[in-house]
């Protein structure tokens with residue numbers, strides 16, 4: 370900054386990185402990861418890792434659910450917030466949605482009078498309950514001024530408790546056929562990509578997105594500019610909650626059962642995907658497209674470890690390392706920017 | 710008292726306490742239409758606190774604010790802004806991750822389609838208007854779609870000032886707008902301020918640079934330890950007198966030579 374006053378100080382020389390679209394480097398990481406597992410696959414398991422329909426299907430299905438959650442988390446992190454409650458929220462919203470999706474052929478339904486309902490009812494129920502949970506998060510953070518980490522940690526515990534309370538711990542299954550479709554075949558992927566597209570447009574072209582980035586970038590400046598910070602935080606967390614509800618519908622439909630233990634640690638996978646996808650935990654920076662790639666990277670790693678027969682505890686260790694590495698890289702590039 | 714119609718802003722016994730800290734004590738301040746005044750004072754004299762009260766960033770502990778003859782209570786910066794009071798804050802209130810038009814129009818975006826928070830932005834129009842606004846200030850910013858975080862301090866300050874100057878405002882307040890700037894950038898900002906004088910837009914300038922103050926304003930208000938200790942016509946005083954008022958000491962110029 371000091372040397373710049375004579376020229377007006379703008380950077381004229383761009384590094385080659387500035388010319389590439391922003392997500393290319395993350396895409397390379399994805400391709401690299403796939404390549405490594407592919408090579409290891411031929412060496413260790415003597416078969417292709419990626420050219421395997423069954424494996425690809427599982428990766429994609431699993432990714433879609435984390436992906437829908439991660440979209441909600443992306444906008445929260447862009448706003449310099451955090452949400453630890455998505456996994457528990459998925460469990461509770463899932464169990465509520467499922468309770469409206471049961472078939473009359475099953476005699477011990479949660480609501481015997483509400484069986485064989487149109488499929489829209491459980492979907493709306495899941496999303497609405499998600500709105501409420503997200504709205505409570507947003508209210509605590511925006512209006513009561515509770516730090517996002519604390520507020521959503523409370524919700525992490527409370528929503529899990531609600532999920533147990535709702536059916537006294539027993540799981541919900543025996544769904545109508547229409548509900549089962551939501552989690553089968555290509556449907557979850559369509560739901561994920563449609564949601565991703567919608568939120569990409571929302572963040573890029575609307576006031577909603579502009580304010581989300583502004584608050585994450587400099588909350589004080591956003592307030593002085595006249596943005597209603599509290600209301601906006603409420604809205605962002607509420608919409609995220611709705612996405613958790615949507616993810617819960619897909620998840621319960623895919624597994625054909627809803628249980629209070631569902632979605633364990635999904636919040637960490639979602640946050641990891643967002644951070645790997647290039648969204649800064651410091652706020653102000655991030656894109657849905659990056660998150661989609663981040664979700665893919667995470668899915669490939671998880672599946673790749675299973676494929677190579679490496680235990681899930683190793684997977685978790687590696688995931689942990691990746692999250693820390695991604696945050697460190699973000700920190701490093703932020704420092705570099707601040708110093709130039 | 711002056712002719713009421715001439716006065717755009719007046720405060721009566723404006724007071725702000727932070728717990729036990731008396732940051733601002735019974736400030737009686739007036740600003741006439743088209744007038745450019747400076748507020749000077751030592752660090753911690755209460756200058757920024759005064760600005761925060763009249764721009765709605767904070768609410769005073771007691772006392773009244775009159776704007777265009779009406780008693781006003783601003784509960785948020787937005788309300789002050791809607792009344793026509795624009796401010797450039799000491800700590801560059803820009804969003805570093807947004808580009809120039811986004812910052813210029815933050816909180817009052819041009820819209821293609823209005824639908825509450827989901828209104829669609831008219832980015833072309835904002836870019837066009839941003840270009841026009843910045844052309845008038847003669848500030849060279851090569852690429853308006855760069856993030857302001859990538860720009861120099863001077864360019865960013867010019868964006869911040871342009872933001873307040875470009876909207877039909879009735880009063881502009883600048884809190885140490887050149888404190889972090891180099892010589893050239895300071896000159897650019899001073900030129901913008903002169904332009905505002907020609908346009909007849911009243912201005913309150915907070916500055917530590919007494920030479921700048923004497924060059925730019927009609928009247929100087931001196932704050933000391935939360936109180937207004939003097940108002941003097943710039944043409945009828947000199948640096949020594951102002952420094953004595955700032956410090957509360959006679960011939961304070963020797964101890965506080967850095968002000969000049």
Ligand SMILES: Nc1ncnc2c1ncn2[C@@H]1O[C@H](COP(=O)(O)OP(=O)(O)O)[C@@H](O)[C@H]1O
Nearest residue numbers: 727730732750751752753754755756757758759
């Ligand atoms: N938010 C706050 N809480 C407590 N004390 C404050 C706060 N803001 C300012 N002060 C105190 O009020 C006094 C005036 O501060 P300020 O208005 O920033 O002075 P200036 O802008 O003239 O340097 C100082 O003593 C400062 O420490």
Ligand SMILES: [Mg+2]
Nearest residue numbers: 756757758799
């Ligand atoms: Mg100050």
